[in-house]
Amino acid sequence: MASDVAVIVGVGSGLSAALARACAKRAMTVVLAARNIDKLSALAAETGARVIACHAVDRPQVDALFRAVGEIAVPSLVVYNASYRTRGPLVELEPAEVARSVEVTALGGFHVGQAAARQMLPAGRGSIFFTGASASVKGYAQSAPFAMGKFALRGLAQSMARELAPKGLHVAHFVIDGGISRGPGDPRGGRGVDGLLEPAAIAETYLHVHDQSRSAWTWEVELRP
């Protein structure tokens, strides 16, 4: 019996891998969903995770993902980590790239959040977490598309939290306010010990929020290096 399933959408960053390891360590069944699953075999082997190809902006693929998940069990934790960004001077941005930034970063979050809520609501419990960034709360120059996507994802999370908390679902938004370390060889390591966030440390806070008693839920948390 697989009683405790975690679904992580948008694998690739160190955070998703750290979440997969942290969930596996507590004997959760892990499902990794990503558009490109070519590089996930090592992580899957390490965590015993099931890997499912899924482009989160394509609704039928999201529905298929959750049908597959549902055959295991109603998930207790769903995390949406996928994002896409294009950068540059505002006047030079490609409209199609801007649209893609909003679609992957925010609309994919809606698809996954809605599909997860549909499975969880009958059970009246489950956590749906969205990963934000500094750009979720502040629009930076030359980065309007990412701000649009991450602001929208935060609006989605707030709205879902307000609506679904009374029904037993814990929706939370995590503002990762800094760069995430990619490991020992990270070229940004020059920032020093305080320059980057360790994915494993972030994952611990995700799981703490997942563990919170319904009597004192966090809807949003900022994490800084």
Next chain:
Amino acid sequence: MASDVAVIVGVGSGLSAALARACAKRAMTVVLAARNIDKLSALAAETGARVIACHAVDRPQVDALFRAVGEIAVPSLVVYNASYRTRGPLVELEPAEVARSVEVTALGGFHVGQAAARQMLPAGRGSIFFTGASASVKGYAQSAPFAMGKFALRGLAQSMARELAPKGLHVAHFVIDGGISRGPGDPRGGRGVDGLLEPAAIAETYLHVHDQSRSAWTWEVELRP
């Protein structure tokens, strides 16, 4: 010579009409752009406005709009008022309607903002204003799509303001925190004198912000009834 042109995108609400009247009163040349221009003839006659059909999510239409505007003059003021929303329990929302909410409310704002900035930057001056709502800063239950669109529009406005202010463009975001009166017959009039915002009063603050000296610009302002 038409030296002072205002472009108002998304006409229909009382706010756009009030802005058109306020601009016309100060002898600005007004261009009204809307997807459906059938009902704009009276307002156009009253304000001397030129009316151009434009669906803001269709980039070629936006580019055509600004080519037409450019034949008059570089606009000094561009206001993006268009929005679309779908409401209901999160699990019942139609994905296509959610996408449309984000596209009209936020991506259309990008198209218009980028096209406006391209015209204004060589002149090094001009105002680009975005109209927000209570949903720009708070995600309400059963209203995730509108929150997604309006949050995204705010992220766009912040990013544009930070990037373009040093280049002389005044980008501002207006949080209209309440319902806008539709006039004497408004069925919501029962809210009393303080229940709704008068469009003409809102328009005055838009034009004040447009008039602000570059030395003390407002990037965001809330208006409440």
Next chain:
Amino acid sequence: MASDVAVIVGVGSGLSAALARACAKRAMTVVLAARNIDKLSALAAETGARVIACHAVDRPQVDALFRAVGEIAVPSLVVYNASYRTRGPLVELEPAEVARSVEVTALGGFHVGQAAARQMLPAGRGSIFFTGASASVKGYAQSAPFAMGKFALRGLAQSMARELAPKGLHVAHFVIDGGISRGPGDPRGGRGVDGLLEPAAIAETYLHVHDQSRSAWTWEVELRP
């Protein structure tokens, strides 16, 4: 008959002088209140202002100020500009100086705001404005006392706005997000044209907010250079 009285508390900065000039220009009767009035004679002569010595943290002095004002008329506009700050590494701050920062910056604002509201409420109209800073919304390192004072003043303004708006009083909070120019000889002029806010430009926005129709009031506005 002096029908339109403006009271400006905490004179000294360029902003108070600019407000005094802007009010005088529209034929308002100006009252300047400050702890130290020695340097105000030139400004008083220029604006026809009445000058009253008042230390805003000393309640009897505030009450005496408003008794004197009341003998002219119920003020239509009261602005609280006074502040005090001590800076330095947190562990080296003098507790008495920290207390004084909070008292002058925030408690003085309460005394003035309450005294003003007592006069204005029977008339059911009037504006009470509080001047904030970048430190009103963000706590900077080595500047905890100023953050404490300015955050507290913002809390006061929000609470008063929410309570008194339904009674006809317009309470607003201005976040001056940058340095205020002290004129042509300002040693900080090296920041360039965009580095400092011109007091006269700020004053224009204060008076616009004062002029706003009750139907669309601003509770808070940010101004940036």
Next chain:
Amino acid sequence: MASDVAVIVGVGSGLSAALARACAKRAMTVVLAARNIDKLSALAAETGARVIACHAVDRPQVDALFRAVGEIAVPSLVVYNASYRTRGPLVELEPAEVARSVEVTALGGFHVGQAAARQMLPAGRGSIFFTGASASVKGYAQSAPFAMGKFALRGLAQSMARELAPKGLHVAHFVIDGGISRGPGDPRGGRGVDGLLEPAAIAETYLHVHDQSRSAWTWEVELRP
């Protein structure tokens, strides 16, 4: 050897008791400091806590408290829970009560925070936590004094976090956005299972934030029932 000391200032609410129990459960040495310690003997007996009378607005008492703590060990965790509030129509508030609200709620936090930082800085580690409320981020009608105090405390926390994080101290601010349950007999129990926050659940999140790796620290967290 007492290697791990927690100091809880402002005992009385259910939260402080729950924190004391949670710290004692993990074998921390607990020091309870409160103005009135008469009712703390049962809690002290239960948790093995040392009880010290201390009025946090009286700096010599705060310094004496931390001298006593220092004789045990440099504390690893200091929590400031004390607050005081007066309520009522703005124009009827007693100025002395308003001053006391700000002093107990915010200036006492400065005294405790500074004294704690002075002890912790040489060690380069330790957590200093401040307890906020809904009033920390929103000024409610008829509650200006509490908003002033809680806003100021948040400004203090932000400023301390920004300054002291690079030096190894973890300063965090907790927004308790709702009423805290006082136990089975709580007359507000009619709010239902979701109406009040359980102190033990809040305490768990405090200790999680205390446990966070320096690589991903939370500076502020909201907790809702």
